[in-house]
Amino acid sequence: MKVVVAIDSLKGSLSSLEAGQAIKEGVQVVYPEADVVVRPLADGGEGTVEALAIGMGGEIVHVSVTGPLGEPVTAKYGILKADGTRPKTAIIEMSAAAGITLVPDEKRNPMHTTTFGVGELIKDAIDNGCRHFIVGIGGSATNDGGIGMLQALGYDFLDKNGAPVAYGGAGLQSIARIQAENVLPELKDCTFRVACDVTNPLCGPMGSSAIYGPQKGATPEMVKELDEALLHYAELSKETFDHADRLYPGTGAAGGMGFAFLTYTNAVLESGIKIVLEETGLEDEMKDADFVITGEGRLDSQTALGKAPIGVAHLAKKHDKKVLAFAGCLTPDAGVCNENGIDAFFPILRRVITVQEAMEKETARENMIRSVEQVFRLIKAVQ
Structure with missing residues (x-):
């Protein structure tokens, strides 16, 4: 299995690469031999x-x-x-x-x-x-x-x-x-x-x-x-x-x-x-991928208006790839992302905690790993 990961930072918590590495770890709990390619993601702004x-x-x-x-x-x-x-x-x-x-x-x-x-x-x-x-x-x-x-x-x-x-x-x-x-x-x-x-x-x-x-x-x-x-x-x-x-x-x-x-x-x-996606060579990595994973700190209707995760999703859909997204939190209007290339999205919070606790680096990292692990256990069960 090949999984390509390009997730935006979870601001105040995990950088793009830290979030990507946590996703890689979660995938490899279930598929130890999986080829998980992590690429940095940003939109040309801060970070x-x-x-x-x-x-x-x-x-x-x-x-x-x-x-x-x-x-x-x-x-x-x-x-x-x-x-x-x-x-x-x-x-x-x-x-x-x-x-x-x-x-x-x-x-x-x-x-x-x-x-x-x-x-x-x-x-x-x-x-x-x-x-x-x-x-x-x-x-x-x-x-x-x-x-x-x-x-x-x-x-x-x-x-x-x-x-x-x-x-x-x-x-x-x-x-x-x-x-x-x-x-x-x-x-x-x-x-x-x-x-x-x-x-x-x-x-x-x-x-x-x-x-x-x-x-x-x-x-x-x-x-x-x-x-x-x-x-x-x-x-x-x-x-x-x-x-x-x-x-x-x-x-x-x-x-x-x-x-x-x-x-x-x-x-x-x-x-x-567009610049970041092209400069990082993300599309070439997607061509033989089984899944593409993206996301950001908060997934909402604004995400669908050209933000980084949707850029990743649109690129993946050029090659008919399945796109999953993980986010620190979701808003009620996040469903519009499903209409813009993200096949399914998941919040990473696993229990009721304060915002401050959720944004602690180690907590966010562990939540990301375990959430990704469970999604890929489901994928393995239905394959």
């Missing part, structure tokens, strides 16, 4: 670096970079060794260097927060030999159109006096000239898969400033100013790069970071779960 780097035999790198407020922060990213299908790869979460959680509530102001540290992470990865990048751009504190990142990579955004513009959204309006003479030469050899699950354009009523600016500290006046500044930046960018398209879906993601990647680098914007 993607750990899930992919550790789950695929990579390493975690820590580096001091410029934080969103212009002060040093220690950020981490993952590196995967080159293999037959891809070059040496960096896995980066934008939030590690420019995340909103790095900015206290009273200091949130997208006029001043910068993405410069994200560019420094990319530069460090380039210096470490990476030429392929997986980048999650969720959770940002910024609305600078990505110019901070681009400045760190060598692009010059200059004002009318030839001086570099200021950090943050405030610098956008004063851009008079864009120069690429000092860009890192290696950047042209780099490819970026950017995890982007929003479709907002760069500017306008559905743009980054209007939709996401307020949660980053923007007042109504700031929103108007930032939107006009992004439009100015987009028009100047179009003069330098013919393919610049401020209306392209996702260009407004992360305060315009989607626009920066698409316009200034060799990048594509894609669904986070």
Whole structure:
């Protein structure tokens, strides 16, 4: 028997790989000789670096970079060794260097927060030999159109006096000239898969400033100013790069970071779960599997709206595989998951305990093992 496991983390309890290993142990209680393949699962957001780097035999790198407020922060990213299908790869979460959680509530102001540290992470990865990048751009504190990142990579955004513009959204309006003479030469050899699950354009009523600016500290006046500044930046960018398209879906993601990647680098914007599933080679493992197992901390109707377990299920159904899911808890509307590729799902709680007790790592691990064991005892009994 071959079982392929790709389960999302049970947040606050088990990581993706810890949950996967517990499932493997449960299966092998019943089928000791089973080939159980565990792959990391994430959706491009928080936890993607750990899930992919550790789950695929990579390493975690820590580096001091410029934080969103212009002060040093220690950020981490993952590196995967080159293999037959891809070059040496960096896995980066934008939030590690420019995340909103790095900015206290009273200091949130997208006029001043910068993405410069994200560019420094990319530069460090380039210096470490990476030429392929997986980048999650969720959770940002910024609305600078990505110019901070681009400045760190060598692009010059200059004002009318030839001086570099200021950090943050405030610098956008004063851009008079864009120069690429000092860009890192290696950047042209780099490819970026950017995890982007929003479709907002760069500017306008559905743009980054209007939709996401307020949660980053923007007042109504700031929103108007930032939107006009992004439009100015987009028009100047179009003069330098013919393919610049401020209306392209996702260009407004992360305060315009989607626009920066698409316009200034060799990048594509894609669904986070699609990137992870493809980069981990999960589909190849599924082709000869007897069962595919997925899940997450809480299975509900939101799961069916494109979250990681449904991504796994849809991939498995391409090859007509049976899909089982395990979750820390279920909601009454979780049945919709059965209509989206999950053949059967199971809660792992085995007795009445408090939420705090249920989330203890060893308790969750034991519950997962024993729940999986019983499901596979049933499978063995009816075969």
